[in-house]
Amino acid sequence: MRINARNILVVDDEKEVRDLLKEFLEEKEFTVSLAEDGVKAMESIQKNLPGLIIIDLLLPGEHGINLAKTIKEKYFIPSILISSIYHREELDPIMEEYFIEAFLEKPLDLNLLLEKINAIIAKYE
Numbered sequence: 001m002r003i004n005a006r007n008i009l010v011v012d013d014e015k016e017v018r019d020l021l022k023e024f025l026e027e028k029e030f031t032v033s034l035a036e037d038g039v040k041a042m043e044s045i046q047k048n049l050p051g052l053i054i055i056d057l058l059l060p061g062e063h064g065i066n067l068a069k070t071i072k073e074k075y076f077i078p079s080i081l082i083s084s085i086y087h088r089e090e091l092d093p094i095m096e097e098y099f100i101e102a103f104l105e106k107p108l109d110l111n112l113l114l115e116k117i118n119a120i121i122a123k124y125e
Contacts, residue, residue, distance in 0.1 A: 005051035042071075053077050058083065083105060
């Protein structure tokens with residue numbers, strides 16, 4: 001199955017965050033799928049393989065780091081982690097170990113997010 005780099009999956013348990021990112025990214029001509037937890041994310045990936053995944057770290061059921069690890073092991077899809085409680089320094093070892101492309105703290109700077117997305121797409125094209 002070919003990955004479409006402009007197809008993004010947003011995994012966040014906060015509906016407001018999912019809706020904000022969907023609206024913003026669709027304005028930038030991305031196709032956006034949404035999931036509120038790890039189970040729904042894996043179902044979405046199996047139906048429509050995204051080119052990039054944005055994962056909140058605090059998800060119900062499964063921690064976002066575990067989800068990112070599973071996705072990298074099974075599909076090696078580029079990922080951006082987001083969080084309101086974790087900081088970059090805490091995540092550097094994990095990001096290195098699991099080849100996570102980027103991390104952004106909430107509240108999100110949407111322009112910085114777009115820069116990260118475009119850099120990742122350019123890297124993998």
